[in-house]
Amino acid sequence: xxxxxxxxxxxxxxxxxxxxxxxxxxxxxxxxxxxxxxxxxxxxxxxxxxxxxxxxxxxxxxxxxxxxxxxxxxxxxxxxxxxxxxxxxxxxxxxxxxxxxxxxxxxxxxxxxxxxxxxxxxxxxxxxxxxxxxxxxxxxxxxxxxxxxxxxxxxxxxxxxxxxxxxxxxxxxxxxxxxxxxxxxxxxxxxxxxxxxxxxxxxxxxxxxxxxxxxxxxxxxxxxxxxxxxxxxxxxxxxxxxxxxxxxxxxxxxxxxxxxxxxxxxxxxxxxxxxxxxxxxxxxxxxxxxxxxxxxxxxxxxxxxx
Amino acid sequence: xxxxxxxxxxxxxxxxxxxxxxxxxxxxxxxxxxxxxxxxxxxxxxxxxxxxxxxxxxxxxxxxxxxxxxxxxxxxxxxxxxxxxxxxxxxxxxxxxxxxxxxxxxxxxxxxxxxxxxxxxxxxxxxxxxxxxxxxxxxxxxxxxxxxxxxxxxxxxxxxxxxxxxxxxxxxxxxxxxxxxxxxxxxxxxxxxxxxxxxxxxxxxxxxxxxxxxxxxxxxxxxxxxxxxxxxxxxxxxxxxxxxxxxxxxxxxxxxxxxxxxxxxxxxxxxxxxxxxxxxxxxxxxxxxxxxxxxxxxxxxxxxxx
Numbered sequence: 365x366x367x368x369x370x371x372x373x374x375x376x377x378x379x380x381x382x383x384x385x386x387x388x389x390x391x392x393x394x395x396x397x398x399x400x401x402x403x404x405x406x407x408x409x410x411x412x413x414x415x416x417x418x419x420x421x422x423x424x425x426x427x428x429x430x431x432x433x434x435x436x437x438x439x440x441x442x443x444x445x446x447x448x449x450x451x452x453x454x455x456x457x458x459x460x461x462x463x464x465x466x467x468x469x470x471x472x473x474x475x476x477x478x479x480x481x482x483x484x485x486x487x488x489x490x491x492x493x494x495x496x497x498x499x500x501x502x503x504x505x506x507x508x509x510x511x512x513x514x515x516x517x518x519x520x521x522x523x524x525x526x527x528x529x530x531x532x533x534x535x536x537x538x539x540x541x542x543x544x545x546x547x548x549x550x551x552x553x554x555x556x557x558x559x560x561x562x563x564x565x566x567x568x569x570x571x572x573x574x575x576x577x578x579x580x581x582x583x584x585x586x587x588x589x590x591x592x593x594x595x596x597x598x599x600x601x602x603x604x605x606x607x608x609x610x611x612x613x614x615x616x617x618x619x620x621x622x623x624x625x626x627x628x629x630x631x632x633x634x635x636x637x638x639x640x641x642x643x644x645x646x647x648x649x650x651x652x653x654x655x656x657x658x659x660x661x662x663x664x665x666x667x668x669x670x
Numbered sequence: 671x672x673x674x675x676x677x678x679x680x681x682x683x684x685x686x687x688x689x690x691x692x693x694x695x696x697x698x699x700x701x702x703x704x705x706x707x708x709x710x711x712x713x714x715x716x717x718x719x720x721x722x723x724x725x726x727x728x729x730x731x732x733x734x735x736x737x738x739x740x741x742x743x744x745x746x747x748x749x750x751x752x753x754x755x756x757x758x759x760x761x762x763x764x765x766x767x768x769x770x771x772x773x774x775x776x777x778x779x780x781x782x783x784x785x786x787x788x789x790x791x792x793x794x795x796x797x798x799x800x801x802x803x804x805x806x807x808x809x810x811x812x813x814x815x816x817x818x819x820x821x822x823x824x825x826x827x828x829x830x831x832x833x834x835x836x837x838x839x840x841x842x843x844x845x846x847x848x849x850x851x852x853x854x855x856x857x858x859x860x861x862x863x864x865x866x867x868x869x870x871x872x873x874x875x876x877x878x879x880x881x882x883x884x885x886x887x888x889x890x891x892x893x894x895x896x897x898x899x900x901x902x903x904x905x906x907x908x909x910x911x912x913x914x915x916x917x918x919x920x921x922x923x924x925x926x927x928x929x930x931x932x933x934x935x936x937x938x939x940x941x942x943x944x945x946x947x948x949x950x951x952x953x954x955x956x957x958x959x960x961x962x963x964x965x966x967x968x969x970x971x972x973x974x975x976x
Contacts (some may be wrong), residue, residue, distance in 0.1 A: 385782075388795065396797070405797030437778060437785040441794050443803040444754055451750060469778055471812065472743060473842035473908075476691075479743040488747045489694065491702070491711030497749040506777065508814040508837060510844030531814060536779035538816030545853035545861065552858075555851065602779075 365501055365527040366576070366598060367569045369463050370623055372430030378662050379623070381465060381600070382425055382654075383630025384453060385435040386414045390635040392647035395420075411445035414438075417650075418453045421634055422460055424651035428658050431463040433600075433628055454500055464500045465600070469531065471506030471513040478516035485517065485526040502527040504578060504600070507556055514563055518575060521567050527574040527598075530563070532556045532590060535580025535603030553579075553586060557593040564597060571621070572598055579617065581627065582608055588616035591624065599625045605632030605661070611668035618669060627665060633657045671807055671833040672882070672904060673875045675769050676929055678736030684968050685929070687771060687906070688731055688960075689936025690759060691741040692720045696941040698953035701726075717751035720744075723956075724759045727940055728766055730957035734964050737769040737807075739906075739934055760806055770806045771906070775837065777812030777819040784822035791823065791832040808833040810884060810906070813862055820869055824881060827873050833880040833904075836869070838862045838896060841886025841909030859885075859892060863899040870903060877927070878904055885923065887933065888914055894922035897930065905931045911938030911967070917974035924975060933971060939963045 373379050388396070388410060396413045403409035422432065434457075439450035457464050470480035484503045487494040505517050505528045517528045533543050533553040543553045557577065564573030573596050579587050581603035591599065599617050604610075604627050617625035636642040636657035637650040645653035679685050694702070694716060702719045709715035728738065740763075745756035763770045776786040790809045793800040811823050811834045823834045839849050839859040849859045863883065870879030879902050885893050887909035897905065905923050910916070910933050923931035942948040942963035943956040951959035 400797055405799045407794075407796065407801060407803070410796045435778075435782055437776070437782045437789065441785040441789040441803060442796070443789070443794075444750060444757060447753060448750055469812075470743070470775075472741075472775055473840060476741055476743045479747040483743065483747040483749070488713075488749075490713065490716045490748075491706055493711045495713060497713070497747060506775075506812050506814055508812055508848060509840050509842055510847035510849075512842040512844040534779060534815050536815055536818040538818040541816030541865070542814060542858070542861070543816075545858070547851035547853040547858070552848070552851070552853070555848070559847065 365463075365521070365525050366572045366574045369430060369502070369527065369598070369626070370572060372463060373623065373626060376428060376430050378429050379618075379626045379665065380429045380658065380661060381431040381433045381626050381628045382421070382429055382633050382658065383433045383435060383467070383602070383628050384418050384421070384634065385438045385630040386417055386634065387438060390631070390638065391417045392650050394648065407442045407445040411442050411449040414442070414446070415449045415452050419456060420651040421654045422457055422462070424655040425633070425658050426460040426462055428655065428662070429462070431465055431626065432457050433465040433467050435467040435630070451498055454498060458501070463502065465529070466498060466500035466503040469504050469506045471509055473509060474512040474516060477509075477513045481517040481520040486520040486524055502529065504529045504531065506531050507559065511559070511563070518563055518567055521574045527576060529576040529578045529600040530556070530560050532560060532577040533579045533583055533586050535582045539580065553590065554593060557590050560594055560597055568596065572596055576600055578602065581613055581617070584613040584616060591616055591619065595619065600628060601625055602628045605629040611664035614665060615668055622669065629661055633661070671769075671827070671831050672878045672880045675736060675808070675833070675904070675932070676878060678769060679929065679932060682734060682736050684735050685924075685932045685971065686735045686964065686967060687737040687739045687932050687934045688727070688735055688939050688964065689739045689741060689773070689908070689934050690724050690727070690940065691744045691936040692723055692940065693744060696937070696944065697723045698956050700954065713748045713751040717748050717755040720748070720752070721755045721758050725762060726957035727960045728763055728768070730961040731939070731964050732766040732768055734961065734968070735768070737771055737932065738763050739771040739773050741773040741936070757804055760804060764807070769808065771835070772804060772806035772809040775810050775812045777815055779815060780818040780822060783815075783819045787823040787826040792826040792830055808835065810835045810837065812837050813865065817865070817869070824869050824873055827880045833882060835882040835884045835906040836862070836866050838866060838883040839885045839889055839892050841888045845886065859896065860899060863896050866900055866903055874902065878902055882906055884908065887919055887923070890919040890922060897922055897925065901925065906934060907931055908934045911935040917970035920971060921974055928975065935967055939967070
């Protein structure tokens with residue numbers, strides 16, 4: 365999977381992933397109105413609105429970017445209906461040739477992580493049948509439980525040609541409370557980076573592994589250190605845009621081959637029409653605003669990498 | 671919520687939670703056959719079987735224990751249908767007077783954790799409506815992202831009278847890879863325990879907080895140390911039974927008031943009929959075997975606590 369992702373990044377010349385994290389307030393009023401008129405202000409109503417909204421964005425940006433990253437929490441909050449919209453979004457994005465990174469941040473004891481791995485990347489056994497479930501291409505994984513919790517995902521990556529991104533240094537303000545602590549002379553994020561290297565050894569494709577890492581754009585110096593510790597790891601970089609990360613901050617997340625990182629933007633793209641810069645599009649043209657925001661982001665990163 | 675849980679523990683004289691973690695291999699053949707005959711070997715088929723299986727166990731043990739802990743991964747692996755069985759299980763358990771601890775181990779950056787908190791413990795806003803979603807009573811939370819990731823759950827606990835259990839020291843073999851590391855002169859699990867105290871301050875009810883902690887039965891010495899660091903924290907203790915924890919290991923997880931811990935057993939109860947000790951029940955009477963296993967567990971803990 366990692367080769368496919370790297371190829372798509374190069375083909376589209378865009379180390380960019382669009383975060384499909386629909387909040388109710390991002391969705392244009394006319395889309396919500398239509399859905400609420402049909403289904404009421406219900407979980408089904410909002411879920412229909414989310415899917416319509418997502419489709420518009422996906423149609424507008426699918427030729428520009430290699431991948432999307434739906435944040436499952438934004439769907440899970442609307443229950444079963446929301447998760448149906450998640451699954452429909454995953455399938456729709458795949459039908460448009462996009463690689464789908466499920467931002468699920470699952471992680472548990474071994475046997476339980478195996479179930480999560482199956483749910484998101486594998487096939488589940490029912491009687492004599494093997495059935496794909498949410499079937500994303502890649503997923504994010506929480507490493508708090510250690511190797512037990514991550515290994516089942518790696519095993520599924522190997523069997524099904526999928527990939528994961530392990531949380532190493534997250535983009536949020538309080539990530540340092542645990543991740544920046546120093547133990548055995550190194551930061552927790554460095555320790556986790558070494559585990560990422562180890563977990564990734566068994567699922568290498570050429571220069572990169574199917575075990576990637578999450579490192580927030582909001583900590584560029586940490587990104588630089590982690591880039592060196594994990595030379596064969598694709599880094600998924602959240603925190604660009606709305607969370608404060610800028611193009612210039614991103615340079616050190618990349619390897620000298622110009623690869624090695626993929627930058628996520630969510631709100632900055634999917635709700636572009638609500639920002640001053642793209643307000644002139646109006647909500648009817650929210651998807652065009654998203655497209656313009658992707659093009660601007662591409663330029664920002666490109667000029668930073670020059 | 672914590673007061674309600676403690677009252678139920680005392681009323682039923684059982685600091686026990688039954689882990690509803692249905693694996694296909696645990697479900698009696700006759701239940702699976704009926705479901706597969708009706709719905710095929712499909713996600714719907716297995717999900718119907720899971721719900722029937724759960725109902726049998728819940729009916730057999732609901733007068734004996736205060737709480738159940740469905741592990742959502744075991745349902746999520748069967749997709750939307752599986753999650754419908756999860757939701758039906760939550761509702762059924764609540765209708766039987768049981769407190770439901772959703773073992774979801776969610777945790778993310780602030781705004782995303784807020785969505786997870788709403789999904790599992792709160793109500794989601796849709797237009798002008800506020801709608802409960804999965805609506806468990808309590809949930810487990812992963813602290814890798816620090817205060818940002820946990821605080822939204824605490825806020826919902828406060829608003830909705832719910833509770834959480836934060837992962838501190840998990841029961842799995844590799845939990846020490848991160849959790850046992852020493853930073854600033856203390857183990858990571860001690861550091862997290864101090865955070866649990868802090869996060870819990872704002873949601874105290876009498877002697878206990880609505881912010882509890884997860885500490886595995888498989889590490890009794892760690893349990894003893896953590897009991898002292900977190901005197902006002904209810905400890906949810908997984909790892910009893912199938913994972914190797916024994917009654918005698920549990921003593922130090924309790925406070926001197928005889929409270930302070932609730933012990934989980936999953937496989938040892940829900941698949942009791944498959945173990946040698948309860949094989950005589952036969953699969954038709956799997957639920958009676960589960961009841962007998964709960965009674966034996968109660969005795970084991972009681973004699974250890976004497």
